[in-house]
Amino acid sequence: MEKLLELLKENYPDVDFTGNRSLVTGGTWDSVDVVNVITEIEDAFGISISMEYVLPENFDSVEKIWAMVRKLS
Amino acid sequence: MSFNSLVFLVFFSVLLILYYTLFRRYQKQLLLVASICFYCFAGPQHILYILAASGITYFCARKIAVSDKKRAARFLKVDFLLIFGIFIFLRYFNFLSTTVCSFGHLWGADSSPFLLKIIVPLGLSYYTLTNIGYVLDVYWKRIPAEEKFLSFLLFTIYFPHIVQGPISRYHQLAPQFDGEKAFDYERVTQGLQLMLWGYFKKMVIADRLNIFVSRVFEEYQSHNGVIFAVAMLFYSVQIYADFSGCMDIVGGVSETFGIRLEKNFDHPYFSRTIPEFWRRWHITLGAWFKDYVYYPISISGWMKKSSKYIRKSRGGRAGRMYMSCIPTIIVWLLTGLWHGSSWNFVLWGMFHAVLMTSGILFAEPLQKITRRLRIDTGAFSWKLFQMSRTFILCSIGRVFFRAADLSTAIGIFRRMFSQFGIWQLFDGSLYRYGLDRPNFILALLGIGLLWCVSMLQEHLPVRATLARQNIVFRWMIYYAAIFSILIFGIYGPGYDASAFIYNQF
Numbered sequence: 001m002e003k004l005l006e007l008l009k010e011n012y013p014d015v016d017f018t019g020n021r022s023l024v025t026g027g028t029w030d031s032v033d034v035v036n037v038i039t040e041i042e043d044a045f046g047i048s049i050s051m052e053y054v055l056p057e058n059f060d061s062v063e064k065i066w067a068m069v070r071k072l073s
Numbered sequence: 074m075s076f077n078s079l080v081f082l083v084f085f086s087v088l089l090i091l092y093y094t095l096f097r098r099y100q101k102q103l104l105l106v107a108s109i110c111f112y113c114f115a116g117p118q119h120i121l122y123i124l125a126a127s128g129i130t131y132f133c134a135r136k137i138a139v140s141d142k143k144r145a146a147r148f149l150k151v152d153f154l155l156i157f158g159i160f161i162f163l164r165y166f167n168f169l170s171t172t173v174c175s176f177g178h179l180w181g182a183d184s185s186p187f188l189l190k191i192i193v194p195l196g197l198s199y200y201t202l203t204n205i206g207y208v209l210d211v212y213w214k215r216i217p218a219e220e221k222f223l224s225f226l227l228f229t230i231y232f233p234h235i236v237q238g239p240i241s242r243y244h245q246l247a248p249q250f251d252g253e254k255a256f257d258y259e260r261v262t263q264g265l266q267l268m269l270w271g272y273f274k275k276m277v278i279a280d281r282l283n284i285f286v287s288r289v290f291e292e293y294q295s296h297n298g299v300i301f302a303v304a305m306l307f308y309s310v311q312i313y314a315d316f317s318g319c320m321d322i323v324g325g326v327s328e329t330f331g332i333r334l335e336k337n338f339d340h341p342y343f344s345r346t347i348p349e350f351w352r353r354w355h356i357t358l359g360a361w362f363k364d365y366v367y368y369p370i371s372i373s374g375w376m377k378k379s380s381k382y383i384r385k386s387r388g389g390r391a392g393r394m395y396m397s398c399i400p401t402i403i404v405w406l407l408t409g410l411w412h413g414s415s416w417n418f419v420l421w422g423m424f425h426a427v428l429m430t431s432g433i434l435f436a437e438p439l440q441k442i443t444r445r446l447r448i449d450t451g452a453f454s455w456k457l458f459q460m461s462r463t464f465i466l467c468s469i470g471r472v473f474f475r476a477a478d479l480s481t482a483i484g485i486f487r488r489m490f491s492q493f494g495i496w497q498l499f500d501g502s503l504y505r506y507g508l509d510r511p512n513f514i515l516a517l518l519g520i521g522l523l524w525c526v527s528m529l530q531e532h533l534p535v536r537a538t539l540a541r542q543n544i545v546f547r548w549m550i551y552y553a554a555i556f557s558i559l560i561f562g563i564y565g566p567g568y569d570a571s572a573f574i575y576n577q578f
Contacts, residue, residue: 021410032397032433033364035371052213054368065555068077 001066007044008062011036017062024056034059041065047072074114074353076236077275084111089329093256099252104231104330105223111232112195119194122159127229130204131222134211138218145212145399152208160201164195168414196235198411202361203229209365216244223487226248231332233323237316239337240357246332254331261538264328269554270526271321276562278519279315282307284507284563285516290475293485296506298494301485304501306473309468310520313342316355340527345459350467358411362404370400370526398430417482421473428436428466428524515561 008017021057023029029037035061038049047069058068074081088107096103112120115170133152137145167188210216219225228247234240276309287298289304317338329336341354351359369375376396384392402423409422443450476482497503504510528534539547 030352031367031371035368035396035400036393038372039377039393042377047370051369051372052215054372055215 001062003044004041004066004069005062007040008037008065011040021061023061024059026060029059037065041069045069045073074111076319076326077272080114086491089261092330093254097253100254100330101224101227104250105227106237108227108230108232112230112235115195116192119192121341122194122197123200123230123235126159126200126204127226128222130208130229131219131225134208134218135220137208137212147542149208149212153205156201156204156399160197163197165190165410165414168192198239198240199240200229200237202240202358203243206240206361206365210243219243219247221532233327233332234334237319237323238355238357239320239323239335241335245335249332257331259300260331261329263540264325266536266539266551267321267325267328269325269551269558271318271323271325272558272562273554274314274318274321274523276564277515278523279311279318280563281350281508281516281519281561282314283310284512286311288506290477290481290485293476293481293488297488297492298490299497300494300502300506302490302493303498304506305468305472305489307516308471309342309464310523312471312474313338314519314523333554338530342464343460343527343531344463345456346432347425347463347466347501348432350463351425351429358408362408366407367400367404370474371396376400394434397433401433412478415478416479417473420479421470424470424473428470445547447546521562 005017008015012033015023017023020026020028024034034054038054041047042049049067049068050073051073053068086102092100092103092247094453109120112123126532130152131214133148136148136343140148147276167186170186170188174182174184177184186478205377207216207225209452211218219228224247227250228241229235231246232247232251240524255301257437286308289300290308293511322333324334335357337356339356341350344350344353376399380392380396383395405426408425409418409420412418448455472485474484476485501510504513508516527536539550
């Protein structure tokens with residue numbers, strides 16, 4: 001999870017990932033950011049995220065993104 | 074049966090009484106029968122298209138749910154082919170035929186377009202999207218396939234959302250049809266309140282502004298300058314009052330039955346940027362294109378491959394920009410085409426594609442400039458500037474939307490800047506376009522009231538607050554609204570109860 005957190009902080013230095021539990025549903029990230037995060041994660045973890053997983057709730061917090069990454073690894 | 078016709082009010086009143094009395098145990102069945110009757114009122118022959126579309130989608134979704142991935146993809150393609158086939162044929166056949174002929178003329182061919190007399194079925198654009206969204210959700214295993222055809226048909230044909238949306242999602246709307254709903258005085262009165270506000274927006278504001286806007290746009294060769302600027306700004310308010318008014322009416326109608334429709338507007342003219350505007354205007358359409366077009370294109374294999382190539386050859390930023398801009402352009406081309414089968418809608422879509430992609434491409438440099446100029450982005454003046462800029466940009470785009478065709482839109486822009494004639498604002502010229510002085514002032518007062526209520530809604534739940542007030546105050550407001558609609562609503566010559574702007578889409 002640390003690798004994921006580092007990756008996200010590198011791309012979004014202004015976002016507080018520790019306290020934010022609604023990154024997408026709360027409006028911190030828009031669709032452009034979600035696509036960007038998908039690309040970065042796919043490259044870093046060597047996974048492929050399909051449409052089944054592209055749901056706002058899967059990208060709402062670091063924990064949720066990490067749960068998805070683990071499922072797909 | 075337009076939502077602002079007397080026939081509809083009678084239909085709705087009878088239905089509401091039956092819903093909570095005789096048919097209390099069969100509310101779902103009653104809504105289905107009522108929706109079919111409502112649909113047949115627009116033309117019984119059109120029911121065949123919606124029945125066919127619902128039947129095809131229901132069948133394909135059932136097959137997808139029990140098939141392996143390869144077979145499921147085959148059924149998905151069948152559904153796409155048939156549903157979009159019907160949609161494209163009915164909506165775009167004449168447009169394509171005319172376009173092909175126009176290109177033929179460029180190459181010296183002498184042929185006239187083959188045109189069909191097609192009457193587009195009521196709500197075609199809306200139920201096409203709800204059907205496709207549903208089948209994709211089943212394919213992506215987000216929802217199970219509906220087992221009962223009649224339940225699925227009710228989701229498609231439910232009369233409050235079939236004409237102009239909102240574009241509902243199956244998992245949000247369908248479960249609400251189940252179970253017996255007891256009469257809830259508060260819920261029913263809140264629904265009626267919402268309807269009242271919707272009628273006010275439509276009949277007092279939108280229909281009044283329509284008189285001015287129609288006159289200016291339809292006789293565009295006899296006007297110029299500032300008159301077009303006023304008509305352009307009025308049209309932005311008209312389309313908002315018209316469309317959001319309709320959403321309030323249908324939302325209120327549905328609420329009286331205990332069924333909540335999705336929110337379609339969130340005070341879009343308070344948006345500070347174009348992307349924010351599109352998150353607050355026609356929300357369900359934007360969400361549909363995001364979920365079913367933008368994301369699938371963005372994460373498709375060819376998109377990933379091409380963006381990887383660009384990242385390697387041109388750097389990470391270029392790759393990211395490419396990945397954001399290409400799907401945005403495709404989405405806006407399709408959004409334009411969805412709204413209408415003519416080139417001015419394509420151009421309107423491309424206008425917004427340019428605005429959206431510019432926002433992505435220049436976000437960083439603009440942030441640097443504002444920092445360097447030490448602009449306080451939290452200041453009210455800056456927010457006001459951003460809101461005005463967004464409103465004006467959207468209004469400019471709406472000229473393509475409102476004009477009869479592309480050449481008219483271009484002609485309007487040319488005339489707008491040829492002789493601006495600012496004095497026309499003060500010499501009484503404005504009252505020569507269908508609205509005399511009292512009606513013009515009434516239109517401005519209506520806009521003012523709309524703005525005030527919208528501001529209030531931004532900060533507090535107006536309906537809930539009103540519900541907490543004492544009975545005398547509440548009924549004063551209700552009577553004021555009812556009499557405003559009765560006295561100041563537009564019913565005069567040229568009044569057409571069927572003419573909600575978004576009906577045509």
